[in-house]
Structures are given as structure tokens and as C-alpha cells.
Amino acid sequence: MNGVRYRHERPVSAEAADELRKALAFHHAGTTVEPLDKGVEVRVPAGPTESELGEMVRHFLRGHREVPVTVVAEHPGRPGLTCRAPEDDHRIAVARGAYLHGPEWTAAMDRVRRLCRERLAEPFGAPLLSGPAQLSRDVLVRAGYYQKFPNLVNAVARIRDQYWDGVTVSQLRPGQTEARDSFYRPADTVLTPVTCYHVYANAAELKERYGTGLFGIEGPVFRHESHNHGPTRLGEFRMFELVRMGGTEEVAGDFARMLEAFTEFFADLGVPHRIVSASDAFFGDAPTMTREAQLLNKSKFEVRVPLGTGELSVASVNAHGEVFADAFDLRGLGADGTCCAGIGLDRLTYALLSYGLPGAGA
CATH class of the missing domain: 3.30.70 (Alpha-Beta Plaits)
Incomplete structure (x- = not known):
């Protein structure tokens, strides 16, 4: 090469x-x-x-060292299951990491979405929110997302007000193509890379309205990995999350409850999987220190389903400590920490279909 x-x-x-x-x-x-x-x-x-x-x-x-992985659960799945490419994956690729969903895939996604609501949001008594596709750029800055994952952000731009006619932009005269960028300017929004930020950014109004610091949220998520996109690493997908804001002991208790709930949820689905401690692929300030902190503190666990010669991460449970409480001024609401548990609905659907379980849990 x-x-x-x-x-x-x-x-x-x-x-x-x-x-x-x-x-x-x-x-x-x-x-x-x-x-x-x-x-x-x-x-x-x-x-x-x-x-x-x-x-x-x-x-x-620099300073990288091996940290033992903690295994919370290993499940062989229902007897007789074999893994193959999903027969019911009738999605049509329209761009790298973006698909048009047919009725078969849509039906499977609807079942997975319903299971998440019934088995996770409802038992926790969490009001279910629907997150939008756009998010204020300032929210990502405050959350530190640019420092940790700068390449994943999808910026939103719009045509300047005086150039409302898109045809004008596409019909620049020969030699004027370099001026195309002058018709655009950055907007104040980005495409949402993770749904829980909507909860933190609107915490005061949500808590006043619903009287709780625990929410379920579902919505579209966008992450720019153009050279990595494929059937399971998507540029556009849907996510379900449980999000908790509260006191230190309260958050620690719900982090344990979320991990237990996810363990039972995936065992009942019958798909082969294991739940293990994990770390994000950080490549910003002190990546080694951040990785080791996650592994040593057991602040992140992933649900991984074997597919082919590797594993597909379909869900995670995450403790954030005080990071978002400080970033979003949550202490005035009685929140000293946060945690969340998320499921990639498209990935879980793909994993279930790979094992012939489109109606798992139905």
C-alpha cells in the first residue's frame, strides 16, 4: 500500500x-x-x-497499558441459531451509510422500537421524548464533543437569504465554480450526533414540566464516517436512550438498574451476545488516560453480538460522572451527575435479522 x-x-x-x-x-x-x-x-x-x-x-x-475487561454477561442465544446476512434486510442504499427502508425492514424496526419502550422506558417510569434531527452547535461545544470526536460532526449550512433560488447556485457560469461556497454560510445548528444531549440542554424545562430527572428519548442520529460507512456503521440511524440526571447516589443506583435491565432485556431477546466493559475510540486530549479511566472505573459497558468474524456493538450503558452536570449547569436542578443507556435501533434490528429473529420478544 x-x-x-x-x-x-x-x-x-x-x-x-x-x-x-x-x-x-x-x-x-x-x-x-x-x-x-x-x-x-x-x-x-x-x-x-x-x-x-x-x-x-x-x-x-503514550502510557498505554492493558486493563482487564469486565464481563457482565455472556449468552449463547436460543438453541440452533446460525448467523448469516439478514434475508429480510431489504434496505436500499441511497448514500454511504444511508438507506431507504422497505416495509419488511420498517416492520422489524417497529418491533424493536416497541420492545424498547415496553421493556425499558415504561418499567423505569420514564417520559418518552422524541428528539429532533438538529441541535445547537453550542451544545456540542459545551459537551466537549468536538474535542473527543471532531470528525463525526455533520455541520449544517444554508443558502444565504438573498440566494433563495437553488437553481442559481447550480448554474454558475464557467469559471465561477470556486464562488459556490460564497452562497453558503454556517448555520447555528448541527445534525444530532447523540440524543441524550437534547435532554441535558433542556433539563430545566423538562424537569419542571415532568417532575423527574429520568427520561427516555428516541430520535435520528448522524455521524460522519464516510470512509467507514456500511450496512452496520451508519451515517444516519435511530437511537433509543434512557437518560438520568440526579444526585451522585441516585445516578449510581440507576446506572446499576440500567445495566441490570439491559442484561435481562438482551437475554430475553435470545440473540447471542456478551456484555463487557469498554472504552470509546478517543483520539483527543489524553486518549490513553480517558480510555483507562473508563475501563478501570467500569463506566461504560457494551452489548456485543457476534457477526461473522467480529462483534457488533448494539447498545451501551454509560456513567458520565460530573462532566455533563458541570457543562450544562445541572447542579442547580439537584443533579451532580448523569448516566445513560442507549440502543442503536438499526444495529439491533440488523443483529436480530442476522439470526432469524425478526419477531424476537413479540
């Missing part, structure tokens, strides 16, 4: 090398990380210079 190459000639564990590859792949398609006698060789097709690539690799691996 041509491109940029960097040899990191210091000991790197297989686990660390794989995490490095996944993190780099968010930014650079086709990244490879190959073992050396001592260290790894990292290659990317294009983008950074060798010096810049070396700095990214060293930054990510």
Missing part, C-alpha cells in the same frame, strides 16, 4: 495495536497497523505527513 508510513519501534501489545488501528480508521480510511519484532508499522493511504502520523501514534500509545 502506498501512502504514509511510520515505524514505532517500542513494545506494543496486540490489544493496543488494534485500538490504535480503530482510532486512526475514524480519520483515515485503509489504515493498517502491522506488528514488528519490536513495535508496529502504521500506514495510512494519505493525509498526514510522516512526522504528523508519528506524533499521532506516540500520542495515542
Whole structure:
């Protein structure tokens, strides 16, 4: 493979090398990380210079150490299940990571959505919210999303008021194509990358209206990974979340309840899976420290379903500590911390269909 190459000639564990590859792949398609006698060789097709690539690799691996994974549950699934490409996946790709849903897929998604409401939102007594596709850019800034996942944000732009006619934009004269950008300006909104931010950003009004700090929310989510998009890594999908804001002990209690509820929920679905401690693919400030904090504190657990030669993460339970309480001034509402538990509805549907379980739990 041509491109940029960097040899990191210091000991790197297989686990660390794989995490490095996944993190780099968010930014650079086709990244490879190959073992050396001592260290790894990292290659990317294009983008950074060798010096810049070396700095990214060293930054990510600095202080990296292995942290044992905590296994909460392992479930073999219903007897006789086999995994294959979903026969009922009648989606039509319209762009990378975006699909037109036919009636078969829509029906399966509706069943999964109903199960989430009946088995998770209702037992928790959580008012169910419907999140919009757009979110204030300021919310992402306050939440620190740009620092952690800058490449995933989908910016929203609009045609300037005086250029309301889209035909004008598409019919610039020859030699004027470079002026096309002058017809657009950034808006104050972005496409929603995670639904729980809607709850934190509107916490005061929600708590006053419903008298609780625990909500269910469902809505569209957008994440820009153009070179990684495929049938299960989507640029546009729907998410269901339970979101809790409250005192430290209250949040800790509901974090445990959410983990227990998810364990029972996925066991009853009958799909093979395991629930394990996990960390996000951070590549911002102190990624190693952030990763180790999540693993050591057991603040993130993922539900992973075996598909093919790998696993598909279909859900997660996350404790945030005081991060969002401080970012969104929640302490005045009696909230010293937050936690959430989310399910990717499209991913879970895909996993169920892969095992021939379109009516699981029906």
C-alpha cells in the first residue's frame, strides 16, 4: 500500500495495536497497523505527513497499558441459531451509510422500537421524548464533543437569504465554480450526533414540566464516517436512550438498574451476545488516560453480538460522572451527575435479522 508510513519501534501489545488501528480508521480510511519484532508499522493511504502520523501514534500509545475487561454477561442465544446476512434486510442504499427502508425492514424496526419502550422506558417510569434531527452547535461545544470526536460532526449550512433560488447556485457560469461556497454560510445548528444531549440542554424545562430527572428519548442520529460507512456503521440511524440526571447516589443506583435491565432485556431477546466493559475510540486530549479511566472505573459497558468474524456493538450503558452536570449547569436542578443507556435501533434490528429473529420478544 502506498501512502504514509511510520515505524514505532517500542513494545506494543496486540490489544493496543488494534485500538490504535480503530482510532486512526475514524480519520483515515485503509489504515493498517502491522506488528514488528519490536513495535508496529502504521500506514495510512494519505493525509498526514510522516512526522504528523508519528506524533499521532506516540500520542495515542503514550502510557498505554492493558486493563482487564469486565464481563457482565455472556449468552449463547436460543438453541440452533446460525448467523448469516439478514434475508429480510431489504434496505436500499441511497448514500454511504444511508438507506431507504422497505416495509419488511420498517416492520422489524417497529418491533424493536416497541420492545424498547415496553421493556425499558415504561418499567423505569420514564417520559418518552422524541428528539429532533438538529441541535445547537453550542451544545456540542459545551459537551466537549468536538474535542473527543471532531470528525463525526455533520455541520449544517444554508443558502444565504438573498440566494433563495437553488437553481442559481447550480448554474454558475464557467469559471465561477470556486464562488459556490460564497452562497453558503454556517448555520447555528448541527445534525444530532447523540440524543441524550437534547435532554441535558433542556433539563430545566423538562424537569419542571415532568417532575423527574429520568427520561427516555428516541430520535435520528448522524455521524460522519464516510470512509467507514456500511450496512452496520451508519451515517444516519435511530437511537433509543434512557437518560438520568440526579444526585451522585441516585445516578449510581440507576446506572446499576440500567445495566441490570439491559442484561435481562438482551437475554430475553435470545440473540447471542456478551456484555463487557469498554472504552470509546478517543483520539483527543489524553486518549490513553480517558480510555483507562473508563475501563478501570467500569463506566461504560457494551452489548456485543457476534457477526461473522467480529462483534457488533448494539447498545451501551454509560456513567458520565460530573462532566455533563458541570457543562450544562445541572447542579442547580439537584443533579451532580448523569448516566445513560442507549440502543442503536438499526444495529439491533440488523443483529436480530442476522439470526432469524425478526419477531424476537413479540
